[in-house]
Amino acid sequence: MEQLIINGPSKLKGTVKISGAKNAALPIIAASLLFRQDVTLTNVPDIKDVRALLGILDSLGAETTFKKNVLKISAGKIQEVDPDPELVKRLRASILTLAPLLVRNKKVFIPHPGGCLIGSRPMDVHLSALKRMGAEIISDSNGYQLEADKLMPSHICAEFSVTGTENVIMAAVLTEGETTISLAASEPHVQDLCNFLITAGAKIEGVGTHNLTITGVDKLKKISYQIIPDQIESGTFAIAAIATKGEVLVDGFVTAHQESLLSKFDHIGVNYEVISPTKLQIRPTHNLKNFKIRTEIYPGFPTDLQAPMSILATQSDGSSEIYETIFEGRLGYISELSKMGASCVTRDAHQASITGPTPLFGARITSFDLRAGATLIIAALIAQGESRLDQIEIIDRGYENIEHKFKLLGANIRRVALREIE
Ligand code: EPU
Numbered sequence: 293m294e295q296l297i298i299n300g301p302s303k304l305k306g307t308v309k310i311s312g313a314k315n316a317a318l319p320i321i322a323a324s325l326l327f328r329q330d331v332t333l334t335n336v337p338d339i340k341d342v343r344a345l346l347g348i349l350d351s352l353g354a355e356t357t358f359k360k361n362v363l364k365i366s367a368g369k370i371q372e373v374d375p376d377p378e379l380v381k382r383l384r385a386s387i388l389t390l391a392p393l394l395v396r397n398k399k400v401f402i403p404h405p406g407g408c409l410i411g412s413r414p415m416d417v418h419l420s421a422l423k424r425m426g427a428e429i430i431s432d433s434n435g436y437q438l439e440a441d442k443l444m445p446s447h448i449c450a451e452f453s454v455t456g457t458e459n460v461i462m463a464a465v466l467t468e469g470e471t472t473i474s475l476a477a478s479e480p481h482v483q484d485l486c487n488f489l490i491t492a493g494a495k496i497e498g499v500g501t502h503n504l505t506i507t508g509v510d511k512l513k514k515i516s517y518q519i520i521p522d523q524i525e526s527g528t529f530a531i532a533a534i535a536t537k538g539e540v541l542v543d544g545f546v547t548a549h550q551e552s553l554l555s556k557f558d559h560i561g562v563n564y565e566v567i568s569p570t571k572l573q574i575r576p577t578h579n580l581k582n583f584k585i586r587t588e589i590y591p592g593f594p595t596d597l598q599a600p601m602s603i604l605a606t607q608s609d610g611s612s613e614i615y616e617t618i619f620e621g622r623l624g625y626i627s628e629l630s631k632m633g634a635s636c637v638t639r640d641a642h643q644a645s646i647t648g649p650t651p652l653f654g655a656r657i658t659s660f661d662l663r664a665g666a667t668l669i670i671a672a673l674i675a676q677g678e679s680r681l682d683q684i685e686i687i688d689r690g691y692e693n694i695e696h697k698f699k700l701l702g703a704n705i706r707r708v709a710l711r712e713i714e
Pocket of ligand 1: 314315318385410412413414415416417418452453454455456477595596618619662663690
């Protein structure tokens with residue numbers, strides 16, 4: 293068990309290099325199971341979720357090497373076995389192996405996903421889509437067994453589910469005929485999966501829209517592909533820079549992916565400059581205006597940036613409203629902010645209001661989920677005194693070397709093993 297010790301306040305200064313996108317890397321790695329030839333991926337974030345997914349691929353007999361953010365996957369000889377249910381249960385994103393393994397092995401077993409810290413995580417969209425494409429599904433107390441000798445093209449409504457859309461795309465690219473998807477999720481990471489597959493020879497039309505048409509091809513060819521920068525990590529560092537009244541160049545901030553965030557920055561009065569399509573300069577901003585956010589599917593405001601925005605709410609003038617529409621368990625961090633002196637009211641599982649500006653003070657706090665963890669680091673950076681952040685393993689699932697990046701920007705932050713201090 294490890295803890296982050298952060299001494300605030302800090303003013304962040306310098307340049308931060310954003311890593312490859314977690315939520316693009318995971319489906320693209322899963323999609324590599326569709327290839328008989330080698331896949332080379334660059335800009336892959338070295339994070340726990342990626343390592344966990346590679347553990348699943350290795351257990352299936354794929355050969356993988358991962359060094360300095362370059363990942364080579366050779367899935368030509370994977371065996372017709374189910375992934376270890378224990379490995380699968382550890383990682384929600386393992387659901388992304390559902391379609392590729394069904395296509396590749398003609399059968400796959402997936403344990404019941406259950407709920408998780410951010411809310412219920414059903415998979416009805418994934419299952420009903422694959423059923424429509426011809427899979428037989430047998431459910432028992434352990435999970436679902438899916439079987440299909442050959443999938444059939446179909447029309448699928450993906451209900452804007454991100455991983456649901458990704459599973460249908462992966463099911464369709466090698467399925468003879470035309471599969472259409474309506475209400476497809478169009479997040480940058482869904483687009484990146486499509487672009488990866490298109491580069492390998494897949495036929496997908498409508499990328500970036502909510503309607504996709506996929507015409508099956510015989511095979512996918514050997515490919516080298518660079519993962520896009522992480523939309524959420526870049527937004528998080530931009531928010532951290534604003535919260536600390538710092539001066540930070542965010543290198544890997546893809547402005548085309550961040551319209552809703554930049555529009556909020558405009559409303560709040562943030563002093564920023566778009567330096568290039570992938571670089572954002574944050575300059576010291578005083579007097580932030582209060583705001584409202586309502587999380588939406590892309591291109592609306594991303595649920596994964598909802599928690600970090602709350603820190604700006606604590607420093608803005610007046611009452612800000614947060615409405616989390618996607619998940620029902622994503623306001624847990626509010627109790628931790630209150631411990632640090634923030635003035636917050638949680639109305640229900642989806643809505644909270646935060647009144648500012650209030651000074652924050654160091655406290656012992658816990659990260660309940662990945663995005664809450666990053667949020668509490670920012671809170672500790674602007675707080676007076678020492679904060680100790682527990683359960684940081686959750687943060688390592690999605691951010692590469694986060695404390696190192698903050699340290700390079702001048703933060704006083706260190707990671708300790710708990711036995712060192714207790
Ligand atoms: N939903 C259903 N049925 C389904 C699937 C989803 O009702 O079969 C509901 C969910 O309960 C939720 C909503 O639809 O209320 C959206 O869920 P979605 O399926 O879009 O989420 P996901 O694919 O499981 C991905 C990201 C999440 C991100 C969400 C929303 C990956 C690996 N995960 O999850 O990322 O919050 O989309 O954008 O891409 C994170 O990175 O911290 C994270 C949680």
